[in-house]
Amino acid sequence: MSETDDLRERVALACRVLGTLNLTKAATGHVSARLPGTNRVFIRARGPGELGVRYTTAAEVIEVDLEGRAIGAPPGLLAPSEVYIHTSLYRARPEVNGVVHIHPKTVVLFTITKQPLLPLYGGFDPPGLKLALEDIPTYDRSVTITTPALGADFAKAMGTKPVCLMRGHGITAANGSVEEAALDAIDLNDLATVNYEARLLGDPQPISEEDIAYFRARTDTGRYTDGGDGRPGERAVAVWRYYTKLVSG
Numbered sequence: 001m002s003e004t005d006d007l008r009e010r011v012a013l014a015c016r017v018l019g020t021l022n023l024t025k026a027a028t029g030h031v032s033a034r035l036p037g038t039n040r041v042f043i044r045a046r047g048p049g050e051l052g053v054r055y056t057t058a059a060e061v062i063e064v065d066l067e068g069r070a071i072g073a074p075p076g077l078l079a080p081s082e083v084y085i086h087t088s089l090y091r092a093r094p095e096v097n098g099v100v101h102i103h104p105k106t107v108v109l110f111t112i113t114k115q116p117l118l119p120l121y122g123g124f125d126p127p128g129l130k131l132a133l134e135d136i137p138t139y140d141r142s143v144t145i146t147t148p149a150l151g152a153d154f155a156k157a158m159g160t161k162p163v164c165l166m167r168g169h170g171i172t173a174a175n176g177s178v179e180e181a182a183l184d185a186i187d188l189n190d191l192a193t194v195n196y197e198a199r200l201l202g203d204p205q206p207i208s209e210e211d212i213a214y215f216r217a218r219t220d221t222g223r224y225t226d227g228g229d230g231r232p233g234e235r236a237v238a239v240w241r242y243y244t245k246l247v248s249g
């Protein structure tokens, strides 16, 4: 399989995982990957021929340039209107080779209520805790990112962070590989779900400073940030294997 065909498969798989986990609704959302060291980006297409995020196939992953223009897309498939989320991040962050933009409802609730995502757990999900400690930014506009100028505005708000909330809209995750960006999106959704359910049950309390320091000091656990060659690191590969199995039966 060629390198670009492999990348299309990996983008489609990440879409199917996020769709199967109900992290986004029907056709809303898109995932992309960059061929490392190039300006070639492969992204889930939109258009009358699409099946929806959960059922994305490699044939529905099209190439775009850093201007957001589709290159050689088959009839019925177009670059997503929000392609500029992806192209702006690839322009601004050379270390990023994977971007996920989805609309997970539980996370969006936090952008609406302005409730904080507290570090409520440690051993339950150490990578999720590390994400909670990241000072997750929020893009305060709820418009769709349909122009290069809005894309640049959004990328500025996200800065160098792994994930960004988008008020009344969704989330974006960016990492060294598409799999790691998807895992960050999954961890962010879990963080929001636990925060939400804890608030329903009572008065959630962050874990102690001592325990936060313990997890900060550990190097064998934490976020998935291998990157570099556009492929997931060892720990991410192991976790991703589970999600690959989940969508392949």
Ligand SMILES: [Zn+2]
Residues within 6 Å of the ligand: 029, 082, 101, 102, 103, 144, 169, 170
């Ligand atoms: Zn969106």
